[in-house]
Amino acid sequence: MSRLPVKSDAERDTALANLSCPHLDAKGCSVYLERPLICRLFGTTPRLACPHGRRPDEMIDPKIEQEIQRFFLEVRHVLV
Structure with a gap:
């Protein structure tokens, strides 16, 4: 987890509200190799x-x- 990019509280809150992950982007998982x-x-x-x-x-x-x-x-x- 410590190797993942730091996300803001707003990014995490939005992801939680959408039952999603803050590391998903338009192309999918942006931290796939480090997930x-x-x-x-x-x-x-x-x-x-x-x-x-x-x-x-x-x-x-x-x-x-x-x-x-x-x-x-x-x-x-x-x-x-």
Whole structure:
């Protein structure tokens, strides 16, 4: 997260209001190579479901999903 460009409070607030990400631009993810783990996992588990209904052929195993959720809670990792 520390390697990502700093966004203003207004940019973050706008992204949250739109259920979006402040690092998305007209061409998509502007920080793709440096994106956080939560972004890399987005859409791969039922708890991180894609709002557009997209998903991989196979979702992550439920036991692994529990570990992912536990990790996110421990490190307070959230989208946006």
